[in-house]
Amino acid sequence: MDDQAHQDEASPEMQARVRASFESQGLMGHLGARIAHIAPGRVRITLPHRPEVTQQNGYFHAGATSAIADSAGGYAAFTLFPEDTSVLSVEYKINLLAPALGDHIEAIGTVLKSGRTLTVCRLEVFGVRGEERSLVATGQQTLIRVEARPEQ
Amino acid sequence: MDDQAHQDEASPEMQARVRASFESQGLMGHLGARIAHIAPGRVRITLPHRPEVTQQNGYFHAGATSAIADSAGGYAAFTLFPEDTSVLSVEYKINLLAPALGDHIEAIGTVLKSGRTLTVCRLEVFGVRGEERSLVATGQQTLIRVEARPEQ
Amino acid sequence: MDDQAHQDEASPEMQARVRASFESQGLMGHLGARIAHIAPGRVRITLPHRPEVTQQNGYFHAGATSAIADSAGGYAAFTLFPEDTSVLSVEYKINLLAPALGDHIEAIGTVLKSGRTLTVCRLEVFGVRGEERSLVATGQQTLIRVEARPEQ
Amino acid sequence: MDDQAHQDEASPEMQARVRASFESQGLMGHLGARIAHIAPGRVRITLPHRPEVTQQNGYFHAGATSAIADSAGGYAAFTLFPEDTSVLSVEYKINLLAPALGDHIEAIGTVLKSGRTLTVCRLEVFGVRGEERSLVATGQQTLIRVEARPEQ
Numbered sequence: 361m362d363d364q365a366h367q368d369e370a371s372p373e374m375q376a377r378v379r380a381s382f383e384s385q386g387l388m389g390h391l392g393a394r395i396a397h398i399a400p401g402r403v404r405i406t407l408p409h410r411p412e413v414t415q416q417n418g419y420f421h422a423g424a425t426s427a428i429a430d431s432a433g434g435y436a437a438f439t440l441f442p443e444d445t446s447v448l449s450v451e452y453k454i455n456l457l458a459p460a461l462g463d464h465i466e467a468i469g470t471v472l473k474s475g476r477t478l479t480v481c482r483l484e485v486f487g488v489r490g491e492e493r494s495l496v497a498t499g500q501q502t503l504i505r506v507e508a509r510p511e512q
Numbered sequence: 513m514d515d516q517a518h519q520d521e522a523s524p525e526m527q528a529r530v531r532a533s534f535e536s537q538g539l540m541g542h543l544g545a546r547i548a549h550i551a552p553g554r555v556r557i558t559l560p561h562r563p564e565v566t567q568q569n570g571y572f573h574a575g576a577t578s579a580i581a582d583s584a585g586g587y588a589a590f591t592l593f594p595e596d597t598s599v600l601s602v603e604y605k606i607n608l609l610a611p612a613l614g615d616h617i618e619a620i621g622t623v624l625k626s627g628r629t630l631t632v633c634r635l636e637v638f639g640v641r642g643e644e645r646s647l648v649a650t651g652q653q654t655l656i657r658v659e660a661r662p663e664q
Numbered sequence: 665m666d667d668q669a670h671q672d673e674a675s676p677e678m679q680a681r682v683r684a685s686f687e688s689q690g691l692m693g694h695l696g697a698r699i700a701h702i703a704p705g706r707v708r709i710t711l712p713h714r715p716e717v718t719q720q721n722g723y724f725h726a727g728a729t730s731a732i733a734d735s736a737g738g739y740a741a742f743t744l745f746p747e748d749t750s751v752l753s754v755e756y757k758i759n760l761l762a763p764a765l766g767d768h769i770e771a772i773g774t775v776l777k778s779g780r781t782l783t784v785c786r787l788e789v790f791g792v793r794g795e796e797r798s799l800v801a802t803g804q805q806t807l808i809r810v811e812a813r814p815e816q
Numbered sequence: 817m818d819d820q821a822h823q824d825e826a827s828p829e830m831q832a833r834v835r836a837s838f839e840s841q842g843l844m845g846h847l848g849a850r851i852a853h854i855a856p857g858r859v860r861i862t863l864p865h866r867p868e869v870t871q872q873n874g875y876f877h878a879g880a881t882s883a884i885a886d887s888a889g890g891y892a893a894f895t896l897f898p899e900d901t902s903v904l905s906v907e908y909k910i911n912l913l914a915p916a917l918g919d920h921i922e923a924i925g926t927v928l929k930s931g932r933t934l935t936v937c938r939l940e941v942f943g944v945r946g947e948e949r950s951l952v953a954t955g956q957q958t959l960i961r962v963e964a965r966p967e968q
Contacts, residue, residue: 387573390542390564412542421539422601423579430574449574450782451806453605453757453909455936455956457929472954473913477781478754478808480911480954498928498936500911500956502755502806504782602934603958605757605909607784607804609777624802625761629933630906630960632759632802650776650784652759652804654907654958656934691877694846694868716846725843726886726905731879753878757909 370398370439378403378435385431393428395435401471403435408464420460425467425485425497429454432469433481433501440474446506447479454483454499462487465496479503522550522591530555530587537583545580547587553623555587560616572612577619577637577649581606584621585633585653592626598658599631606635606651614639617648631655674702674743682707682739689735697732699739705775707739712768724764729771729789729801733758736773737785737805744778750810751783758787758803766791769800783807826854826895834859834891841887849884851891857927859891864920876916881923881941881953885910888925889937889957896930902962903935910939910955918943921952935959 369375375398382388382395388405391413396404405428407413413424430449438447466486473480483499521527527550534540534547540557543565548556557580559565565576582601590599618638625632635651673679679702686692686699692709695717700708709732711717717728734753742751770790777784787803825831831854838844838851844861847869852860861884863869869880886905894903922942929936939955 381568384568385573386563386566387576391575411538414538416533416536421537421579422582422604423543423575424539426578426582427573427575430578449608451605451607451755451784451804452574453603453956455603455929455958456601457936472951473911480755480913482954495929498938498956500755500909500954502911603907603936603956605804607777607806609784625759625799632761632907634802647777650786650804652757652802652907654759685872688872689877690867690870691880695879715842718842720837720840725841725883726908727847727879727883728843730882730886731877734878734882753912755909755911756878757907759907760905 368399370400374398374439378438382435387427388431391424391427396466398435398439400439401436401474402468403432403439404466404468405432406464406466409462420465422456425456425460425465426454428465428467429469429483429485429497429499430501432467433483434469434503436469436471436481437474437479437503440471441505444507448504448506450478450502450504452483452499452501454497456497458494458496460485460487460496462489464488477505479505520551522552526550526591530590534587539579540583543576543579548618550587550591552591553588553626554620555584555591556618556620557584558616558618561614572617574608577608577612577617578606580617580619581621581635581637581649581651582653584619585635586621586655588621588623588633589626589631589655592623593657596659599655600658602630602654602656604635604651604653606649608649610646610648612637612639612648614641616640629657631657672703674704678702678743682742685742686739691731692735695728695731700770702739702743704743705740705778706772707736707743708770708772709736710768710770713766724769726760729760729764729769730758732769732771733773733787733789733801733803734805736771737787738773738807740773740775740785741778741783741807744775745809748811752808752810754782754806754808756787756803756805758801760801762798762800764789764791764800766793768792781809783809824855826856830854830895834894838891843883844887847880847883852922854891854895856895857892857930858924859888859895860922860924861888862920862922865918876921878912881912881916881921882910884921884923885925885939885941885953885955886957888923889939890925890959892925892927892937893930893935893959896927897961900963904960904962906958906960908939908955908957910953912953914950914952916941916943916952918945920944933961935961
């Protein structure tokens with residue numbers, strides 16, 4: 361993926377497909393996550409801080425951090441898929457580099473390799489407070505393209 | 513960890529420490545998760561199905577699946593720690609083996625190796641419907657023991 | 665996979681297919697690894713200790729440990745595949761639990777889930793000295809089934 | 817890590833420490849790997865193609881690919897450590913993106929986060945043939961700093 365591509369916005373049709381899917385994910389709405397940007401092969405999702413998404417010390421819970429990272433990677437893969445296909449996470453691995461603090465966190469999923477069957481994404485999560493921005497988690501994810509109704 | 517140990521319940525003091533920490537995790541309450549069992553080196557957490565924890569097809573969202581898996585492993589490690597210490601997830605990897613379906617899912621964290629600094633857990637998540645029970649996710653997690661107030 | 669199945673040996677035809685493939689892996693011969701057991705969904709590979717497979721402290725190098733773990737998982741998956749198919753590792757994750765010591769190490773790959781396209785294996789590596797045997801590494805691996813000549 | 821830092825060579829003392837350790841790793845010599853570049857927080861290791869490092873199709877074996885990736889990350893971490901300390905791999909995860917082909921492969925380990933106890937590295941492996949260069953594997957690794965004689 362060249363960097364220019366990532367700056368671009370996805371086509372309005374693709375953006376609509378991604379947003380429709382995102383809005384049908386009960387968990388994303390329940391957490392308060394929203395899609396911040398959709399480019400071909402790269403999607404950003406943000407999650408504001410509030411008590412409902414924390415662990416015992418008031419930081420973002422690793423489960424919330426990885427939930428939006430997983431979704432960001434999934435939709436990044438999805439932007440490069442043909443119509444009438446869907447995406448499923450096969451697996452992912454995430455390192456929690458630092459306590460996830462900030463007014464909000466932002467997850468970026470970026471396609472590293474888009475194959476016919478499998479896609480591999482890089483996952484990054486940043487803690488953001490005002491102008492400050494620091495990497496709090498980094499991961500790697502494998503996804504599979506499935507026809508119509510998803511079945512692994 | 514021998515299997516007998518896993519059958520046993522943790523001491524009342526340890527159970528109280530784990531439950532107090534769990535109840536202070538905003539995310540677990542917000543998802544509707546609860547601790548089902550606390551043994552030395554093994555903790556089970558359950559999550560009932562409801563629209564707030566689903567992805568676009570009505571299955572449990574991978575983010576919800578891994579949130580309770582991560583917590584189950586974290587508390588499994590914590591049961592073997594001395595007082596005045598806390599636990600942080602360093603990293604984990606999870607394979608989503610099948611669509612996570614059922615009345616509820618159940619995550620089991622089991623300590624494979626408990627070191628002075630680092631602990632490694634196996635994570636398993638089952639989809640449960642009535643008497644049926646099938647493995648929907650399996651993972652591996654590294655945790656670090658920290659003194660008092662957690663700082664990685 | 666039930667435990668009984670793992671005790672059984674694979675059919676002579678399957679054993680021959682696995683051994684033929686193993687012998688064509690230059691790396692396995694160069695390291696001195698050999699196949700110790702082939703059951704449906706479970707394969708064991710051993711590697712004797714010698715200076716050519718060590719890291720700077722004389723322990724087995726993590727690269728040698730994971731090379732035989734990766735192969736054990738790959739062949740475990742392969743035993744469940746139909747003829748005219750091949751196997752490729754998609755990804756794996758391995759935790760190095762303790763310095764890998766012993767007269768030899770033994771890697772066991774066990775199929776956890778065998779799907780039409782993807783297979784997931786558990787990887788375990790033991791350090792063995794005489795009667796003593798201890799877990800030195802544990803991992804999880806995803807593999808893909810490919811037709812005839814492998815191409816991802 | 818800023819990019820400029822990665823261009824720089826490590827100090828002669830640090831380079832000597834890394835090379836001395838590398839030369840004491842029996843496996844690296846046995847495979848035919850050599851260190852190509854040592855910068856603070858970034859190390860490159862190359863491995864020429866020959867039958868001794870292949871899998872059954874003549875590609876580089878995933879075990880060889882990850883052996884040099886693991887070492888590249890380990891030495892990248894090590895370049896940022898104080899004297900009288902050593903490094904051990906805690907775990908790593910690697911995605912094999914494409915058949916590893918080329919005259920040689922080159923692994924680059926880059927420190928993403930250097931903590932007091934734990935370091936996290938990105939691992940990348942490229943297949944190189946003449947001027948052509950393509951990413952064949954990408955991974956993520958956790959390492960621990962240990963005093964003098966390594967013990968996890």
